[in-house]
Amino acid sequence: MYLVNTGWTGGAYGEGGSRFSIPTTRAIISAIQSGVLRDIDTKHIDGLNLQVPVSVPGVDSSLLDPRETWQDREAYDRHLKELATKFVDNFKKFEGVNEAIIQAGPQLT
Numbered sequence: 001m002y003l004v005n006t007g008w009t010g011g012a013y014g015e016g017g018s019r020f021s022i023p024t025t026r027a028i029i030s031a032i033q034s035g036v037l038r039d040i041d042t043k044h045i046d047g048l049n050l051q052v053p054v055s056v057p058g059v060d061s062s063l064l065d066p067r068e069t070w071q072d073r074e075a076y077d078r079h080l081k082e083l084a085t086k087f088v089d090n091f092k093k094f095e096g097v098n099e100a101i102i103q104a105g106p107q108l109t
Helices: 022-034 073-091 099-104
Strands: 042-045 050-053
Touching: none
Parallel strands: none
Antiparallel strands: 042 050
């Protein structure tokens, strides 16, 4: 399963961020469809609890780790914690969800 960020990178909306380019998004989708990403090295993103590839053919590797795209890493950390908290709090509304599903989602660290 893959989650592709086609939105903002490098900062929050209105705070220095920008949208991913269409060619970048296409290269990532192409790598997914071709199976290139199946056996590629990944890096864990704390908070979001995601594995991201460290390289994708045709994509600048500096774009793959969201924290590294932000000039203000502390602002990234704050936004990450806020987003993870929103996911965790929202998920509390649902009862009887398998623990494996809960553990696969964002985690507060």
